[in-house]
Amino acid sequence: MTKRDKIIYWTGFGVIVALLIVAPLVLPPYWSRFVTEILIWGLLAMSSDVLIGYTGMVSFGHSAFFGLGMYGAAAALLMVSPPNLILALAFGLIGAAAVSAFVAYFSTRLRDIYFAITTLIFSQIFYVIIFTWTEVTGGENGLSFRRPAFGIPGIWTTPFTAETLHWFVLALVVGSYLLLRRIMHSPFGMVLQSIRENEPRTRAIGYPVERYKIVAVMLSGLFAGLAGVLYAVQNRFAAPDFVFFLISGEAVIFNVMGGIGTLVGPIVGAATFLLLREGLGRLFGEQFPYLIPLGFIFIAIIIFLPQGLLGFMRRWLNK
Amino acid sequence: MLRTEGLTIRFGGLTALNNVNFQIGRGEIRAIIGPNGAGKSTFFNCVTGVLRPTSGRILLNGADITGLSPNLISRAGVARSYQITNILPNATTMENVRIAAQSRRHGWNMLRHYSSFRDIAEKAESVLASVGLAAKADELASNLSHGEQRNLEIGIALATEPQLLCLDEPTAGMSAAETHDTIQLVREIAKNLTILIVEHDMPLVMDLADRITVFHYGEILAEGPPAEIQNNPRVLEVYLKT
Numbered sequence: 409m410t411k412r413d414k415i416i417y418w419t420g421f422g423v424i425v426a427l428l429i430v431a432p433l434v435l436p437p438y439w440s441r442f443v444t445e446i447l448i449w450g451l452l453a454m455s456s457d458v459l460i461g462y463t464g465m466v467s468f469g470h471s472a473f474f475g476l477g478m479y480g481a482a483a484a485l486l487m488v489s490p491p492n493l494i495l496a497l498a499f500g501l502i503g504a505a506a507v508s509a510f511v512a513y514f515s516t517r518l519r520d521i522y523f524a525i526t527t528l529i530f531s532q533i534f535y536v537i538i539f540t541w542t543e544v545t546g547g548e549n550g551l552s553f554r555r556p557a558f559g560i561p562g563i564w565t566t567p568f569t570a571e572t573l574h575w576f577v578l579a580l581v582v583g584s585y586l587l588l589r590r591i592m593h594s595p596f597g598m599v600l601q602s603i604r605e606n607e608p609r610t611r612a613i614g615y616p617v618e619r620y621k622i623v624a625v626m627l628s629g630l631f632a633g634l635a636g637v638l639y640a641v642q643n644r645f646a647a648p649d650f651v652f653f654l655i656s657g658e659a660v661i662f663n664v665m666g667g668i669g670t671l672v673g674p675i676v677g678a679a680t681f682l683l684l685r686e687g688l689g690r691l692f693g694e695q696f697p698y699l700i701p702l703g704f705i706f707i708a709i710i711i712f713l714p715q716g717l718l719g720f721m722r723r724w725l726n727k
Numbered sequence: 728m729l730r731t732e733g734l735t736i737r738f739g740g741l742t743a744l745n746n747v748n749f750q751i752g753r754g755e756i757r758a759i760i761g762p763n764g765a766g767k768s769t770f771f772n773c774v775t776g777v778l779r780p781t782s783g784r785i786l787l788n789g790a791d792i793t794g795l796s797p798n799l800i801s802r803a804g805v806a807r808s809y810q811i812t813n814i815l816p817n818a819t820t821m822e823n824v825r826i827a828a829q830s831r832r833h834g835w836n837m838l839r840h841y842s843s844f845r846d847i848a849e850k851a852e853s854v855l856a857s858v859g860l861a862a863k864a865d866e867l868a869s870n871l872s873h874g875e876q877r878n879l880e881i882g883i884a885l886a887t888e889p890q891l892l893c894l895d896e897p898t899a900g901m902s903a904a905e906t907h908d909t910i911q912l913v914r915e916i917a918k919n920l921t922i923l924i925v926e927h928d929m930p931l932v933m934d935l936a937d938r939i940t941v942f943h944y945g946e947i948l949a950e951g952p953p954a955e956i957q958n959n960p961r962v963l964e965v966y967l968k969t
Contacts, residue, residue, distance in 0.1 A: 594838060611798050613826070613830045614887055
């Protein structure tokens with residue numbers, strides 16, 4: 409990036425973050441909560457961009473990582489009283505990391521559609537386990553729990569308000585973005601992009617491609633798990649619906665809409681999709697199948713903006 | 728430096744390589760010639776780990792590298808260029824070479840920006856200069872001319888700092904002028920490493936190579952210095968027949 413590009417980039421970044429900071433102070437509670445939710449779904453979509461956009465592997469297994477983050481957090485919140493935020497994060501991330509390591513080990517041996525299907529099957533296995541193991545997971549009804557307080561338990565804590573929860577989520581999402589951006593622009597990230605461009609050649613110049621892919625899937629799964637933890641903390645429940653593959657599909661749709669390989673694109677995609685769904689639902693009423701016009705809009709985006717909404721910035725954002 | 732013992736590979740009923748005993752010494756330029764389907768590229772694929780031989784051994788500096796995966800063979804010091812251009816088309820020329828240079832250091836570093844590694848950048852720049860693409864560093868690889876892409880191909884291989892460089896028809900599809908330049912380039916880089924080259928242009932091969940190995944139906948038909956090969960009746964017969 410040239411100096412001028414840097415100034416433009418960080419100014420844009422600062423403005424957007426500033427807007428998101430003031431959002432809960434100016435928006436009505438419903439919409440403020442909606443923005444928090446967009447950030448969480450954006451984080452999930454961004455984590456899958458590491459695979460879709462940077463490594464060239466389409467994962468349909470992100471619901472499993474998201475769900476394990478959610479149920480991991482639920483386990484921590486139900487076991488320890490009073491509920492402990494740090495423990496919820498730790499449990500959720502360990503759960504997601506363990507599952508993604510398991511899925512990565514087997515699925516990275518395959519490529520393209522076979523990889524996608526394998527991740528989908530694994531996530532469905534976890535869905536079925538969670539759905540049927542009622543004693544532990546609450547089965548169909550899921551688990552509900554109290555929201556932990558913000559802070560370090562035993563030293564200083566304060567209950568979350570709608571505003572502080574938003575800022576907490578925002579801080580983690582922005583932090584995740586900066587960290588993932590750095591990783592994607594590191595030598596490691598360059599190898600992932602090289603695998604996307606030409607896998608056999610990457611292997612031929614000396615990279616153990618499988619190992620890089622395993623680490624990429626785990627990295628992606630970890631951030632998807634973080635999104636799951638945040639969703640659990642926000643909504644105070646964990647439900648098997650969030651492990652179902654439809655969630656993985658939505659993550660892929662957010663990526664395609666927003667622009668893969670940009671990290672911010674998927675967040676924009678999530679925002680666009682969720683706002684459109686909300687807006688169409690309100691415009692036509694809940695009875696109307698508002699997903700049909702949404703589908704047409706999605707098709708229009710694919711035809712007229714095949715790179716996604718932020719696709720035109722892709723090269724610039726990755727300088 | 729590189730030695731194969733009884734190297735054999737079969738695809739179903741077809742024997743692509745049959746009991747190939749091949750040897751190349753350090754610093755040599757060795758050309759491999761032979762009619763189409765003689766097993767030249769298959770031989771390269773075996774040596775670089777893309778194909779696993781049915782039987783036989785491949786030794787690099789005395790160490791057995793048979794059946795190792797391509798990334799391990801690359802690390803052992805064997806690099807190759809491809810007959811059909813095989814680059815990262817959506818990356819710039821510089822990025823293509825840099826990713827190859829980086830394969831020997833910092834490949835797992837996640838927390839520093841790639842551009843902060845001076846050693847990688849310097850290596851990549853020197854390689855680009857040596858293959859004559861320094862002026863095109865920021866050009867997308869897919870926008871380069873065919874000849875330039877072929878040279879980039881060699882540049883990527885060079886950036887992995889090999890001891891043995893296998894060039895599979897580096898001048899395929901090039902104009903006479905481009906061919907001349909590329910051969911000059913090969914001569915230049917041959918000063919520091921061992922080169923195995925598949926090439927069809929006979930006068931060029933005779934001029935370039937220290938020794939020539941002739942493949943025919945997956946076997947070594949003849950081997951020797953260019954002058955000897957030129958007058959070998961069996962070689963003449965094979966080339967006249969096809």
